[in-house]
Amino acid sequence: MTTLPPTRDIAAVRVWDLPTRLFHWTLVTLITVMAVTGWTGSLDLHMLLGQAVLALVLFRLVWGFTGNRYARFGSFVTGPGNVLRYAASLFSPAGSQRHVGHNPLGGYAVLVMLALILLQAGSGLFTSDDIVVDAPLYHLVPGRVGSQLSTIHRLGIWALVAVIAIHILASLFYLLVKKDNLVLPMVTGRKPAPAGADAGAGGSPLLAAILLLACLALVYGGVALLK
Known part of the structure; x- marks a missing residue:
């Protein structure tokens, strides 16, 4: 994991x-539309776009x-010790x-965010509103399991909203307190780095x-075949 020099x-x-x-940015857009x-x-569109979200997360994996x-997990997934040390340093004088x-x-x-989105998109394939609309793969699981997955799907959105809120607040913290803009580089692709460095x-x-x-x-294709 590369840190910045002077x-x-x-x-x-x-x-x-x-x-x-x-x-x-596609994921941000899709999740916003999914929430609406x-x-x-608008459950027919909701379920159709949910499959796009699932495909997008699979792509990211x-x-x-x-x-x-820097897109590879190996560059940013480190041991818990590194995470704890970094978290402890966030508010240190140095x-x-x-x-x-x-x-x-x-x-x-x-x-965490990828896991929650994967859970939401995956469970959504087996849900039912218990009134009119059943998800495309709801018929593949017993009613009890479908009911449990529907509950997970309805409650899971709040966990996802909480993580997204933390993500937004963290970005604001880095921008306003740490003077480190994390959003602009995700638009331009460019970020302060050691001179001469590249993304490989x-x-x-x-x-x-x-x-x-x-x-x-x-x-x-899989959902169409299993319907």
Whole structure:
């Protein structure tokens, strides 16, 4: 995990590859639309887009091993000791180290968020509103299991909302207190880093497009076959 050297050695370099940035903002858009369609009762569209969310998360899991250096899980998933030390340093007088990619705490936040979204999108395939609308794969599980998954889906959204709220507050904390803008680099791809550093091999948009299409085909095709 790369940390930043003294200011004089810093330059703006390409850190986040295009597929990672597109994934991030597409997921933000889809989750926003999913929340609106879920709460307004537009369940047909809600379930259709839920499959897109599932495919997108599956893509990110694969991209975590095939993307560029900072998109890969190996670059930001560290041991609990590193996370605790970093968390303890956040409010220390000396301050905490800045990282080129995700910091140790942020790395685990990524995993938690992906896991919650995967749970939401996966459980949503087997839910029912107990009135009119059944999810496409609801018929594949016993009624009791479907009911439990529906409960998990309805309650899980609040856990996801809480994590998203923490994510937004953390971004504001870093911007206002730590003077570290985490949002802009996810738009431009560039972030302060050691002069001459690069994101390494990987991050090919063509490979990303192929992987995303494969994930979409797997999810939509699989659901269509199992209906």
